[in-house]
Amino acid sequence: MGALTVASLMAQLQGKRVLVLERHFKAGGFTHSFQRQKFHWDVGIHYVGQMNESSSVRQLFDLVTRKGVQWNKMPEPFEKFVYPDFQFALYGNKERYIADLLRLFPTEEKAIRHYFKDLSKAANALFLHSLRQNGTALFQVMGWLGKIVNRFPLNLTTQAYLDSHFQNPQLKALLASQWGTYGLPPAQSSFAVHATIVNHYLDGGYYPVGGAGTIAKSVEKIVEEHGGKFLLNREVTEILIENNRAVGVRVRKVNTKDVIEEYYAPAIISNAGAATTYLKLIPSNYPIPFRESLRRFMQQHPPATNVTLYLGLSSDPRQLGFQGENHWIYEDTDHNKVYGDRANWIHTGKPLQAYLSFPSLKDPKATTHTAEIITWADYDEFVKWREQPWLHRDRDYQTLKQGISQALIDLVDRHYPGFANLVEYCEVSTPITNEHFTAHPQGGIYGIAAVTERFQAENAAWMKAKTPLEGLYLTGADLVGGGIVPATIAGAITIAHIPGGIPLAQTFTTAAKFGKHEVTAQPLLVSNRVH
Structure with a gap:
């Protein structure tokens, strides 16, 4: 992107x-x-926050794609956190989020309210850090001045923050449920990153109409029009x-x-x-x-690596109660333990975590029903097949992938009986799949x-x-x-x-004007030839 x-x-x-x-x-x-057969999936975009039409993020994205991508608001609740002894439905409304937490954990009211204030402080601290690192002179000055006002520490882990503010282990687990969106459990992750992600989704999630492939198509058209x-x-x-x-x-x-x-x-x-x-x-x-x-x-600090199971479904998953929301399924409230098991479960066939998503229920243009299941996996468990060609790796690799598919389907089916009966097609991608196509170290995402x-x-x-x-x-x-x-x-x-180049402030100003007036962006400089 x-x-x-x-x-x-x-x-x-x-x-x-x-x-x-x-x-x-x-x-x-x-x-x-x-696409495989009649089914379509996205490989990386599962939901995006801050895509309401008035947000500066949406305006920038509309400029980049020249409004070639439309965004569908996900149904509410847009997330469900599923644990062995409890579940929590997350709605895209900050006040409701707070109220739902207070209803479940009334004795932690002060800490909960303080947490949501700290989310803003920590996310702003990270933003100011980015300005100091990569802003032009004016933004660097703003970043340093902002640091004087906002001294929220960037060396604070998510675990350290949760342990110092909350008593109830279920509450701490629940608040960290979205750690998969940045790839590290509470003991390892930066609280500022965690806060930025939580803030990003406070108003709910959106999905690109027609699938994520519309993004590159829109940009390719723009690039080709300019030679x-x-x-x-x-x-x-x-x-x-x-x-x-x-x-x-x-x-x-x-x-x-x-x-x-x-x-x-x-x-x-x-x-x-x-x-x-x-x-x-x-x-x-x-x-x-x-x-x-x-x-x-x-x-x-090796990168976060995962496996993804792409599923084609024989019928509408709404018959099982799904409406298009994401499901974060955990077999344990200890997220650090869950992440630590990312190599072991490959052999036991019992994953402790899975993210379940339904692209077809988020996309109004979908013609067939699909699902995706994602979980963490250790790169070292796949490295011996790294040099074998994609789509032509040996039987042992195929057997391993079949075991992964079955383990993930079984996990979801235990929580949502009947899910396995919907599966018509399945395909697994592994860290070496990602590595093959992206050249990212160890296939990190x-x-x-x-x-x-x-x-x-x-x-x-x-x-x-x-x-x-x-x-x-x-x-x-x-x-x-x-x-x-x-x-x-x-x-x-x-x-x-x-x-x-174009100053950052000017880019956002242009994006805001483009969003309001739907004017065509005009070139600022003549072209330099690629030779």
Whole structure:
């Protein structure tokens, strides 16, 4: 989503010819969708917050896609947290959320009310941190001034916050139920990241009408109208450097024998992530001062990895009471234990957690019924099949995936009897599937881990839009955070750092005007040719 944002805004607002290189055979990264038989699924977007028409996030997204994507509000409640001894329905209304918590845990009223105030403080602290790291001069000043007013610590874990404010273990578990949206359990995750996610969904969830594939289609049209192009099956293998400046990229054409291409441009923007960019794409003989510290960080804090089960259903799941809401299913209230079991359950066949989603019930254009089940899994359990070709891995791998499918279906069926009888088609993707198509380290889905160490001053350098290599810029999840909205904002941040680029405030102002008047965005600069 970071790359799509950069490409669209550079084309629309600067009149640039942009070349987008995609490793996959479909554009969009984790925003793309795919089909098997009559069924369709999205690989990364399951719901998005803050997409009401008046929000600045929606306005920015409408500008990026030129209103090529419509958003369907999810039914209420939009989430259900399912535990062995209790359930909780989450509605997209902050006051109702608080009231429902107070009804269940009246003795914790003071802490609950304080928690929702701290959510705003912690999320704002993280936003101000992002301004200090990647804002232009004015925004950096705002970030530092904001830090004086808001001193909420970024080195506080979610677990430390919950333990210091709440007594009831069920309440602490419930408040942390959405940790899967940033990939780390309370003991490891930053409370500021947790707070940002919770705030993001306080007004409910939205889903792209027609599926997430409409995003890349919209941006591709914009790019091509301005003389640019999307090239698929292109894996960037090296950033080309001349006179200490990034001038282009070397590309391997996927599924061909030794076909190498080179592309040159005035500005090179990497959406591959900080680790891939600095540890793989920039030649090792080019001096990057923080390369080894980044390597150590990635070893100490490996990315969140998962398996996803894509299900085609024979009939409407509403017959079992589902309406389109997400279900966070946990077999234990100890989230740290659940995450710690991510390698063990592969062998026991008893996962402790699953996220259940129904794309077809969220999308009014869906013609067949589908579901997805996602849970965490250790990359090391799959690494021995890493070098085998996609779709042609051996029988042991296929047997393992069959066991994963059955275990996840059984888990859901125990909580919702009859679910298994609806399954007509199933397919599993694993961390090495993600790795194959994205080249993300270990097939991680959220970029650099959302640990508190991420925000330490000594680790800031690799999460900046402007890199130490002149002419090379970063965008995507590692600038702001994992997910479609942070990546979109990262794209707008990156453009502000490119010479002759667009200030962040101007981008949001343009987006607001575009939303109100539905005017066509006008180019600000003449194009630079890609040669």
